[in-house]
Amino acid sequence: MTVSIDLNITKRYGDFELSIQSAIGNGITGIFGPSASGKSTLLNCIAGFENPDGGLITLNSKTVFSSRPKINISPEKRKVGYVHQHSALFPHLTVRENLEFGYNLTEKYRRIGSLEGIVYLLRLEQIMGRGVMNLSGGERQRVALGRSLAAFPDLLLLDEPLASLDLPFRGFILEKLREVSREWNLDMIYVSHSVSEMIALADSVIVIRNGMKIVEGNSSLLLNNSSVADYVDYGSFENILQGVVDGPVDENLSSLTIGDVRLITPKLALEKGKQATVSIKASDIIVSKYLPVAISAPNILRANISSINHSENPTFIDCEIGGCSLTAALTKQSVLDLGLRTFDEVYLIIKATSVTPMEVY
Amino acid sequence: MDLGEQNLFNLILLSLQVAVTATLINIPIAIYIGWLIGRKNIKGKLILETLISLPLALPPVVTGYFLLVLVGREAPLGQLSRFIFGADIVFTWVASAIAASVVSFPLMVRAIIVAMQGVDTTLERSARSLGAGPLRTFFKITLPLCYNGLMAGVLLGFVRAIGEFGATIVVAGNIPGRTQTIPLAIYSKVQLGRDSEALNLILISTLMAIMTLIVHHWLTIRGSKKGTR
Numbered sequence: 001m002t003v004s005i006d007l008n009i010t011k012r013y014g015d016f017e018l019s020i021q022s023a024i025g026n027g028i029t030g031i032f033g034p035s036a037s038g039k040s041t042l043l044n045c046i047a048g049f050e051n052p053d054g055g056l057i058t059l060n061s062k063t064v065f066s067s068r069p070k071i072n073i074s075p076e077k078r079k080v081g082y083v084h085q086h087s088a089l090f091p092h093l094t095v096r097e098n099l100e101f102g103y104n105l106t107e108k109y110r111r112i113g114s115l116e117g118i119v120y121l122l123r124l125e126q127i128m129g130r131g132v133m134n135l136s137g138g139e140r141q142r143v144a145l146g147r148s149l150a151a152f153p154d155l156l157l158l159d160e161p162l163a164s165l166d167l168p169f170r171g172f173i174l175e176k177l178r179e180v181s182r183e184w185n186l187d188m189i190y191v192s193h194s195v196s197e198m199i200a201l202a203d204s205v206i207v208i209r210n211g212m213k214i215v216e217g218n219s220s221l222l223l224n225n226s227s228v229a230d231y232v233d234y235g236s237f238e239n240i241l242q243g244v245v246d247g248p249v250d251e252n253l254s255s256l257t258i259g260d261v262r263l264i265t266p267k268l269a270l271e272k273g274k275q276a277t278v279s280i281k282a283s284d285i286i287v288s289k290y291l292p293v294a295i296s297a298p299n300i301l302r303a304n305i306s307s308i309n310h311s312e313n314p315t316f317i318d319c320e321i322g323g324c325s326l327t328a329a330l331t332k333q334s335v336l337d338l339g340l341r342t343f344d345e346v347y348l349i350i351k352a353t354s355v356t357p358m359e360v361y
Numbered sequence: 362m363d364l365g366e367q368n369l370f371n372l373i374l375l376s377l378q379v380a381v382t383a384t385l386i387n388i389p390i391a392i393y394i395g396w397l398i399g400r401k402n403i404k405g406k407l408i409l410e411t412l413i414s415l416p417l418a419l420p421p422v423v424t425g426y427f428l429l430v431l432v433g434r435e436a437p438l439g440q441l442s443r444f445i446f447g448a449d450i451v452f453t454w455v456a457s458a459i460a461a462s463v464v465s466f467p468l469m470v471r472a473i474i475v476a477m478q479g480v481d482t483t484l485e486r487s488a489r490s491l492g493a494g495p496l497r498t499f500f501k502i503t504l505p506l507c508y509n510g511l512m513a514g515v516l517l518g519f520v521r522a523i524g525e526f527g528a529t530i531v532v533a534g535n536i537p538g539r540t541q542t543i544p545l546a547i548y549s550k551v552q553l554g555r556d557s558e559a560l561n562l563i564l565i566s567t568l569m570a571i572m573t574l575i576v577h578h579w580l581t582i583r584g585s586k587k588g589t590r
Contacts, residue, residue, distance in 0.1 A: 049486050075489040082490040088483040094507050101501075102491030151491045 005155070005189075009045055009055035009065075011038075018042060018211040024189065028181050030202030031191045034231040038211040039191045043157045046189070047082050048075035059155060079110075081153030085160040087144035089132040095143050096128045103150030110152050112184060121232055122146045122176060138169030145173065149180060156188045162197060169272055171277035171358020174201055175242055195222045195232055195281070198239035200326075223316045223327065224309035224348055238279045240358070241327050247272040253298070259323025264298040265355040277358040282329035284354035285316060288347045289338055299350035301326070305342050308335065319348060373565070373580045376542040378452055380523035383461035384469075387518055391470040392504075392511070397475030398470075400485075400503070417467040421527025428460055456533035457540050466502035471517030476510020477503065513580040520573040524566065 008015060019040035031039050032189060044050040046057060047065065049116050052262070055207040057065040059080070064073040089098050098215055103115050107214035119125055122142045128132065129134065132143065141161055148156060158177070178201065190202055198205055198219045206216040207228050214227050222228055223237070245256035254268040256276055265279070269343045270276050292300060314329040315339065325347060330340075394413060397403055414436045416424050423575050432450040442450045450456050488498040504511070526544040533540040536550060543566050550559035 047486070047490055049489070075496070076492045076494050078490075080490060082487065084483050084487065086483070088487045090484060090487070090502060100489070103496075105492035107552070145382070147487075147491065151492075189399065 004187075006056065006058040007042075007046070007047065009042075009052035011045060011052045013041075016211060018045075020208065020211075020213055021138075022206055022216065024206070025201035025204065026187050027323050027324055028177070028188045028190055028201055030198040030205040031189060031208060032193065032195075032198055032205050032222060032228070033208040034193065037209050040159055041211075042189060042208070042333065043159055045191065046155075047080050047157055048078050049082075050074065075292070076105075077188075079154040081148035081156040083141075083144050083148050083149060083156065083158045083161045085163050086136060088139040089140055089143055091131075091133055093132065094123060095135070097133060098132060098143055098147050098337045099124075099128075099150050102147055107234060112152055115150055115300070118146050118149050121149075121332060137165055138172070139172060141165060141169065145176065146222065149184075156186055158188060158190045160192050161190075162194070163193070167279065167356060168358050170197075171240070171279065174358075175237070175277045177201060178242070193231075195234070195237040196236070196240055197223060197361065198222055207226060208249055220307075220318065223318070224307065234329065235283065235314070235329070237282045237316075237329060238356075239282060239285075240277060240279050240307060241324060241326075242275060242277045245270045245272055245274050247274050256355075259321070261301060262326055263301075263350070263355060264352045265357060266352055268357055279356045279358055280326070280350060280354055282316065282327045282346070283314065284350065285326065285328035286349040287328050287330060287334075287340070288349060289340075289344070289349055292349060297349045297351045298350075299352065299355075301348045301350070303346055303348050305340060305344045305346060305359070308340060308342055309336070317346075319346065321348070367566075369561075371538065372541070372543060372546055374455060375538075375540075376523055378544055379457045379461055379525075379529075380519055382455075382458040383522040383525075384464055384515060384519045386458070386462045387466050387469050388463065388515060389468065391473050391514065391518070394470050395473030395477050395511075395514075396499070396503070397476040400480075411537075413470050414467045416464050416528075421464055421525070422531055425460060425465055425528035425531025426458075428463060428528060432456065432459065432532065451532060452536065452540060454533070454540055457525075457529050457542060460528040460532045461525040464525050464528050465518040467520035468512045468521050472517055473507070473511050476507035476514065480506045499505045509580045509583045513577045516573050516577040516580070518579070523569065529582025533534055 008021045008022065013333050018041050031042060033039050041050060042356065048198050052065060054067040056063065059078065064078050065071060072217060088227045090101065093101070099118070119128065124142060124146055127139055132140065134360060135143065160230060162173055177188065181188055189248060192198060199222065202219040204217065205215045205219040205222060215221060215225055222232065241258050243256040243263065246255035246257055246262065248254050249264060252267055254265050256263045256265050256268065257280060265278055268276055292342060298326045301321050303321040305317055306320045306325065309316045313332055315332050315335045317328045317330060319326050319328065328348060386552055398406055398410060429451065429513060434451060437448055442448065443482045484502055484506065485498050493501065512563060523546055526548065529542065535541050535545045543562055547559050547562045550562065
């Protein structure tokens with residue numbers, strides 16, 4: 001079920017005031033902003049954990065909060081799932097009992113899948129009988145996601161769910177979020193301060209700062225909007241890509257197909273035909289105007305520049321290559337020296353070791 | 362062991378009857394008050410906390426006097442008891458249980474408040490977002506997570522109830538076979554110079570206290586390892 005959310009709320013804590021007015025559409029919406037900007041407070045208001053001081057929240061045209069007339073639907077009746085940064089699993093229950101908690105409370109007609117299906121999706125079969133206190137960070141977050149999905153919410157709120165995870169688990173969870181959003185038609189609001197995650201996952205993004213909405217639009221605005229530049233760590237921006245494993249190339253390398261692009265990667269443990277997620281740092285991509293020859297990097301991809309963000313340093317060059325897009329980070333001087341312009345044909349050079357697999361085995 | 366007018370078995374039984382009744386009266390009230398103070402942002406929290414701790418700060422004899430004012434023969438509660446049950450409360454084992462209940466309540470409730478404050482709010486929020494109402498969340502999440510702290514509080518209250526003396530002697534007297542509990546019997550034996558009989562009772566009471574406190578500490582240590590993220 002898809003939900004559109006209309007928000008017009010204010011919430012005050014001492015000197016801080018959250019004041020947001022927005023109409024959130026379907027798909028995955030990112031909430032982006034620095035620490036203490038009001039992101040979690042916004043999620044708590046939508047979930048019903050905190051009451052706004054005033055305003056209105058409607059989920060799928062149904063008012064769940066209104067200050068006038070007074071309406072306040074309790075959290076358990078809103079059908080809004082919530083995945084916390086620290087997973088918040090019930091420590092006195094096993095993994096299975098955690099998953100069953102919401103599943104057993106969900107009316108049968110609302111269950112659009114089975115518990116076993118969720119267990120299979122998130123690869124939880126081996127840990128179902130274990131207590132949650134002995135799980136790794138990645139396992140805990142998979143269980144937390146599974147527990148929320150098992151209650152079959154209309155909307156899923158995710159509060160920095162990948163913040164404390166290692167790279168492979170981040171890739172796995174991102175892949176599953178995309179899959180669930182697509183196949184269950186489940187809308188999500190995803191809070192993070194990672195530009196890479198936002199670009200990889202979110203269809204649209206709302207940037208908030210000091211409790212106010214600064215800008216909203218397509219997630220790529222995070223790379224070319226000056227209003228967010230001062231608190232974004234552009235140096236660490238990475239392209240997160242999903243493809244299908246072709247198989248090994250030699251004993252050290254594998255091949256991955258992303259759209260029409262064949263990418264040589266370090267050896268992948270996943271079998272041929274399986275989905276895999278990889279990460280490539282924007283600063284690791286070399287841009288050439290001409291086809292390089294006699295070069296050690298195995299990935300030389302012919303691309304077209306779709307946009308150039310001139311306002312920031314580094315300058316981000318968005319490129320289209322056979323159905324996928326890659327962003328390269330160059331210095332302003334390099335862009336000037338090469339005379340790069342939108343629609344130019346360029347070659348992107350990527351070493352195999354610059355491609356980092358984000359796999360969970 | 363013969364203790365003269367009253368045998369040891371009956372004495373221990375009456376003491377347990379009084380302490381268990383006092384504890385059973387306190388448990389639901391202490392859980393409710395513990396939840397109010399530990400989990401809710403209520404107005405007048407300071408006043409409530411002061412009131413529930415008052416028996417801890419007052420001399421037990423003063424608490425006993427207040428109780429006498431409340432449940433005495435001419436007091437409203439005393440008259441109500443005569444009207445409903447046809448009997449007085451004062452100078453009965455029920456008065457002993459009420460006195461033990463009031464005096465042991467602060468210890469029990471303070472332990473429960475601490476246990477409830479230790480439960481991570483996000484766990485309760487998670488339960489609510491999964492479809493559990495406030496009651497289900499309380500019984501399935503909050504209560505199990507503070508179970509050890511709750512049991513520690515119950516044991517602490519029980520051990521205080523079984524040792525209660527000051528308030529009990531004012532409101533229930535020291536009547537062998539009717540209201541005389543172990544501490545009151547010890548007092549009587551010492552008064553009468555029956556030191557060896559008093560010593561036996563002192564040993565029993567010390568053993569019971571040590572055993573209860575060992576279980577209490579074990580539960581407290583176990584509780585501190587639970588309920589964290």
